Amino acid sequence: MAAHAPASPSVDRALTVLEALVSAGDGLTLSALARATGIPLATTASIVYTLEQRGYAARRVVGRSHFWRLTARMAELAAPPAT
Numbered sequence: 001m002a003a004h005a006p007a008s009p010s011v012d013r014a015l016t017v018l019e020a021l022v023s024a025g026d027g028l029t030l031s032a033l034a035r036a037t038g039i040p041l042a043t044t045a046s047i048v049y050t051l052e053q054r055g056y057a058a059r060r061v062v063g064r065s066h067f068w069r070l071t072a073r074m075a076e077l078a079a080p081p082a083t
Contacts, residue, residue, distance in 0.1 A: 013037075016039060017037055017044060017048060018051075018070070020033055021033070021069060022070060024036075027067035028068055028069075030066065030068065033068060048068050051070075057069065058071050
């Protein structure tokens, strides 16, 4: 069975980055994230910076390396506040 092209390649790439960050636990460098997802480095950077701006990802700086991880904000999507 042939794979179908995603209806929105941009959304597909963003979800791929999210899934990789979930699997990473403590986080990944931008280069490692790009390698793990097969997404070009510049595109991965754009996605991860957007996730950071929106509060879904955070970076931890160790020396000259930046490690990206998801934040608790992701859980808020699955469990909206009770009214």
